[in-house]
Amino acid sequence: MSTASLPDSLEARALRRGRTAPAVRRPRGAWARRAPLLPALVFMIVVTQLPFLGTLAISFMRWNALDPAGRGFGGLANYGHALGDPALRTSILTTVELTATVVAVSLLLGLGTALLLDRRFLGRGLVRTMMITPFLVVPVASALLWKHALYNASYGLFDGLLTAVGGAGAPQPDWLSAVPLLAVEASLVWQWTPFMMLILLAGLQSRPAEAVEAARVDGASSWQIFRHLTLPHLRPYLELAALLGSIYVVQNFDAVFTLTSGGLGTANLPYTVYRTFYDGHDYGLASAEGVIVVALTTVIATLALRTVLSLFRAETR
Amino acid sequence: MTGTRVRRTDTLLGLAAWLVGLLFLLPFAWMVLTSLHSEADAATNPPSVAAPLTLQGYREFFGAGTGVSPWPPLVNSLTASVLSTLLVLGLATPAAYALSVRPVRRWTDTLFFFLSTKMLPAVAGLLPLYLIAQNTGLLDNIWLLVILYTSMNLPIAVWMMRSFLAEVPQEILEAAAIDGAGLPTVLLRVLAPVAAPGLAATALISFIFSWNELLFARVLTGVVAGTAPVFLTGFVTSQGLFLAKVCAAAVCVSLPVLVAGFAAQDKLVQGLSLGAVK
Numbered sequence: 001m002s003t004a005s006l007p008d009s010l011e012a013r014a015l016r017r018g019r020t021a022p023a024v025r026r027p028r029g030a031w032a033r034r035a036p037l038l039p040a041l042v043f044m045i046v047v048t049q050l051p052f053l054g055t056l057a058i059s060f061m062r063w064n065a066l067d068p069a070g071r072g073f074g075g076l077a078n079y080g081h082a083l084g085d086p087a088l089r090t091s092i093l094t095t096v097e098l099t100a101t102v103v104a105v106s107l108l109l110g111l112g113t114a115l116l117l118d119r120r121f122l123g124r125g126l127v128r129t130m131m132i133t134p135f136l137v138v139p140v141a142s143a144l145l146w147k148h149a150l151y152n153a154s155y156g157l158f159d160g161l162l163t164a165v166g167g168a169g170a171p172q173p174d175w176l177s178a179v180p181l182l183a184v185e186a187s188l189v190w191q192w193t194p195f196m197m198l199i200l201l202a203g204l205q206s207r208p209a210e211a212v213e214a215a216r217v218d219g220a221s222s223w224q225i226f227r228h229l230t231l232p233h234l235r236p237y238l239e240l241a242a243l244l245g246s247i248y249v250v251q252n253f254d255a256v257f258t259l260t261s262g263g264l265g266t267a268n269l270p271y272t273v274y275r276t277f278y279d280g281h282d283y284g285l286a287s288a289e290g291v292i293v294v295a296l297t298t299v300i301a302t303l304a305l306r307t308v309l310s311l312f313r314a315e316t317r
Numbered sequence: 318m319t320g321t322r323v324r325r326t327d328t329l330l331g332l333a334a335w336l337v338g339l340l341f342l343l344p345f346a347w348m349v350l351t352s353l354h355s356e357a358d359a360a361t362n363p364p365s366v367a368a369p370l371t372l373q374g375y376r377e378f379f380g381a382g383t384g385v386s387p388w389p390p391l392v393n394s395l396t397a398s399v400l401s402t403l404l405v406l407g408l409a410t411p412a413a414y415a416l417s418v419r420p421v422r423r424w425t426d427t428l429f430f431f432l433s434t435k436m437l438p439a440v441a442g443l444l445p446l447y448l449i450a451q452n453t454g455l456l457d458n459i460w461l462l463v464i465l466y467t468s469m470n471l472p473i474a475v476w477m478m479r480s481f482l483a484e485v486p487q488e489i490l491e492a493a494a495i496d497g498a499g500l501p502t503v504l505l506r507v508l509a510p511v512a513a514p515g516l517a518a519t520a521l522i523s524f525i526f527s528w529n530e531l532l533f534a535r536v537l538t539g540v541v542a543g544t545a546p547v548f549l550t551g552f553v554t555s556q557g558l559f560l561a562k563v564c565a566a567a568v569c570v571s572l573p574v575l576v577a578g579f580a581a582q583d584k585l586v587q588g589l590s591l592g593a594v595k
Contacts, residue, residue, distance in 0.1 A: 051445040123335065132578065134344070136578040137574075140549050141567035149348060150344060150347070155361060190344060
């Protein structure tokens with residue numbers, strides 16, 4: 001009883017272990033503990049942190065692959081150039097808008113579908129399988145599908161359905177040039193709603209049934225149960241889904257690259273950096289842009305990490 | 318009276334669920350249908366839903382018209398995904414052990430370091446990786462992708478495996494130690510059964526994300542080590558009709574992920590939530 005009810009924290013574990021294995025305090029014991037961790041830790045530092053230091057170094061250099069002779073120390077010139085470039089500022093806004101819209105809309109749709117699927121009905125397993133299909137289509141394949149088979153103005157399904165319903169005079173919008181950002185967002189919402197739905201559905205199914213039953217017996221309405229029981233219970237799941245969704249959507253490259261090639265105001269940060277490096281061959285500028293991206297993500301990531309930390313504390317308690 | 322109303326609401330909500338499910342399936346169903354049409358039938362307006370079915374699109378994907386085989390990129394994708402998944406499991410499992418069963422000091426900080434690398438945009442390290450690869454001859458080499466995909470999935474795997482191993486009650490481990498069980502016995506008899514579903518979920522997620530990756534593969538590979546997603550982008554041509562062919566290619570490339578994901582739906586949920594949902 002006494003140990004079981006203790007918070008499952010580091011201190012509690014150390015306390016418990018202290019009784020049976022006092023040897024762990026010795027330095028050799030500490031290294032024996034660290035040994036299994038080291039390969040993964042060293043691997044991550046070498047593969048993710050060192051390249052970033054490289055990016056940082058190159059960002060202060062004048063370095064265009066098309067002009068090898070002009071290579072040298074450039075000071076803050078790349079940063080001045082990057083921050084003064086209206087295209088980069090636009091792509092920052094685009095990234096924020098794209099991520100916020102996709103995450104918010106797919107979270108809401110995911111919540112709605114999770115609530116629908118949390119009920120018993122005929123063919124529930126089949127509907128669940130249908131719902132997760134979009135998430136299992138390779139993202140590039142999905143982007144190609146939306147661009148050519150759905151959005152295309154001469155033979156895409158959307159305009160085709162308009163013709164089928166409205167006849168020859170039906171409007172035939174060219175979706176990708178009429179509403180480019182919305183078109184990219186819609187394809188991403190299609191892909192990410194199942195992700196949100198799966199996490200929220202798991203959350204709903206872990207909700208204690210007795211509490212809901214008791215509330216219903218006491219005459220609570222469905223809305224009251226949702227507002228005061230379901231939603232508070234779902235909160236950590238909503239936060240987790242939003243956080244993980246943001247991590248992936250903010251880095252999206254496939255949809256922007258395939259659907260619009262970054263045109264018509266859809267270029268997000270990953271795409272912009274890719275272009276500066278891959279097509280512009282300006283290594284110094286691309287690196288400065290990369291550093292700016294990291295600086296911005298760090299702000300958001302710190303907030304996000306704080307959220308996970310509080311969830312994590314609640315979970316291990 | 319209320320009973321009938323409740324039943325009617327239930328029926329309506331069940332229908333609504335079906336409707337939403339079908340709506341989400343529609344683009345995919347359209348992709349499959351189009352892949353089975355001829356190029357001419359695939360490009361009509363209004364759509365020819367009932368056009369005769371043909372496997373021509375699939376024959377084109379397998380190189381009937383151009384002689385370009387899809388197998389090298391498919392094998393490249395498979396190699397990169399499977400090898401990086403094995404590497405991820407090999408590195409993540411001991412690390413998770415050191416973060417849960419016998420935790421190092423400041424293990425939460427380490428755990429959060431892993432997650433924070435996931436938030437570092439991939440594009441930020443792309444250029445140095447490209448330059449290093451260029452100078453070491455790793456450009457257009459599948460091993461480079463294996464390493465990068467491992468780093469991409471390792472943080473998720475460490476989080477997942479830790480959450481699974483943390484389920485093992487400390488008391489059981491102590492009891493085993495008191496009974497004189499050595500480390501191999503504890504690992505095999507106590508931890509392995511708990512870790513097995515975690516390993517499966519981790520492997521599934523790691524495989525899917527590696528198989529799907531486009532940015533690294535596009536920048537760091539060429540004709541030799543190009544993966545299936547890169548190959549897929551090459552099916553769009555500026556001349557002639559290509560819709561059926563592209564849809565057939567999209568279905569084929571997505572097939573491994575679809576099969577794995579459908580077969581292990583519960584593992585998918587565990588993996589996506591970093592093991593927070595069991």
